[in-house]
Amino acid sequence: METFIRNELFWGKKNQEKLQKANIAIFGLGGVGSFAIESLARSGIGNFFIIDFDKISQSNINRQLFAQQNTIGLFKTDIAKQRILSINPEANIQVINDFYTSDMNYIFDKKFDFVVDAIDSFNFKIELIEYCYKHNIPLITSLGAANRICPEQLYISDISNIQKTNCSFANRIIKRLKNDGIIENLPIVLSYEKPKSCQKILIEEKIQTQTGKIVEFKKITPSTTPFVASAAGILIGSYVVRRIINY
16 A cells, blocks of 8 residues: 555565554543554554543643644544544544443453553553453553653653652552552553643543443543653554564
8 A cells, every 4th residue: 555655665565464454442532542543543553443432622732633623522533533544544443432441341352452541540541451461462551641841751661660750640550550460561651751730620520431330530630731642642653563563
């Protein structure tokens, strides 16, 4: 396919065919997830399963790839599907407009070559990571994009090499995972940069999933810049592609 000829010049036709056959699931299409899926689409990934419950809002525009004035109020998954197909009309895309909970783990009846975790809610992030880990489903997770401005401080590390970070959220996630026995073979996108926010806003969310389950949680709305989430998403895309083609 001529669209991906420049990719083939780097990693070869056989690897491009591997990517075309690959099946990737992406949970969360915010700042990180939107740029991750964009880079994967432009790499020639042929099959996507995308999950997000949210609609695009005005406050998403500063950092999320799919957020524009003319997409406000539309489901992120629907805009993502349109964008992927505008890049690669031959891509196969399945969409779930819902909030991920463990009730949705039936989707793993389908085989995924890789899962991208771009969820920002503590408990549900843990649930996804632990399910994939216990069922030997390759996954990469992002923990270092919010409250930062320096994309050059991002890095990828296996959980086994991480003792403590300068981010309380990342530390909580890593501690919980290690307590639950996940001590290696989990790649994580992190940042050396110390998180910063000029103001903290506590929000409460109440979401009804398609199964009828009511999900309630509180979280601090993080500060965000246009630079770090996008770079984290591209890092994830690169990592996933390299794993698939064994580079």
